[in-house]
Amino acid sequence: MELRHLQHFVAVAEDQHFTRAAERLMVSQSGLSASIRALERELQTPLFVRTTRRVTLTPAGRALLGEAERILTQVRSAHEAVAAVQGVLRGMLAMGTEQCIAGVDAARLLAAFRRQHPDVEICLRQAGSGALAEEVAAGRLDLAFAVRTDHADSDQLRSVPLADEPMTVLCHASHRLASADAVTPEDLGREVFVDFHPDWGPRRITDAAFAAAGVRRTVALEVNDVHTLLDLVDENLGIAVVPRHFRHKRASLTALPLKGTDERAYKTVALLPPAQATSPAARALMALLESGSA
Known part of the structure; x- marks a missing residue:
């Protein structure tokens, strides 16, 4: 062969x-x-x-x-x-990331890497956290920045936590709950939700938190990008449970803390490298990230 x-x-x-x-x-x-x-x-x-x-x-x-x-x-x-x-250092760096991930500025990190290693070809794939984990495990990506929903490492994949972030509810300013100090899953049981596809990390976190609270929710509007989600909420077509830093992306929306879910409604951003051999380019990027130079 x-x-x-x-x-x-x-x-x-x-x-x-x-x-x-x-x-x-x-x-x-x-x-x-x-x-x-x-x-x-x-x-x-x-x-x-x-x-x-x-x-x-x-x-x-x-x-x-x-x-x-x-x-x-x-x-x-x-x-x-x-x-x-x-x-x-030559070859290729194949990196993946989910959209708008907290704690990592992917563009700035890759720009710093390019300045240090101009002979390395950079390939970037943006997808949901589930797909990214599968790509790293299969060897199609050198590493990825994703939302960690499974705290156990595997034979193919390691998970290095980088940042924790609570989930927040976004709603239109005229919504019935907009004046509340905080909300619980029980408060939201009858609401219409805008959310990402099930492969996205925030969707997985939210699904798990509501299931643990015994609250069934209806995701009527399913999207695959952050800006469309914000547009739909801004038109009062539904509410969304998102990572807290999303509240800064649309000043017209009301952000409410999500209570009553313990640690389940916290999103952990993680670096996902392969469990075994890591490419020299990936090791160089990880070293750059660890140094805080990017």
Whole structure:
């Protein structure tokens, strides 16, 4: 099994198309097809279901994909480690982050990293905390900044707490609860909620807090970005439970402390690196973060 076979396999799996994968890899389509066939012959099983419009992974292909990604990540880390010993940091830093995460200024951190290590290519992925954790565990990201909802580390992932932040209720100034000093889940049981998709860290924290309080809530308006959430609340279409620093993003909204949930309504921002080998670029970023230079 050759590394180029695995590289070709992963590219086809990502693009779900031989022509697009060949263009991205800058190889001929016939050469790419031959590489995949050679890998299938060696493994004695089909890896893709081919149609005229796209290709999809077979069960064997899905089983291989995670291992292939980990192998390629380890090979890349080996090359980068050798370069680092020679005094030059090269390669790629693949980082993930959730939107508007407290305690980390991702743009400033990456800018400081770029100034120190201009030869490293930076790739950034923004997604929900659940997806980011899966990407780090699978080796597709070097590290991520996410909301930690599971305090237990795993064989693939470590969790380094960075900051805690309480959750806050945002509502329109004319809302019936706007004059309250604070609210509890019981006060909000009949409200219509604006919230993020279930993969987002704040949504997971809120769902867990209300479930623990025995209060069922209705998320009627589900969004995937902070500004749309604030717009919907600003139009009095619902209320939202968000990290406390969101209250500074829209002065027209009323912010109410969420009480009666103990520590469950606290969001922990964490750095998620892999449990085992960390790339030299990721180690350099972590050192920069720890030094407070960014």
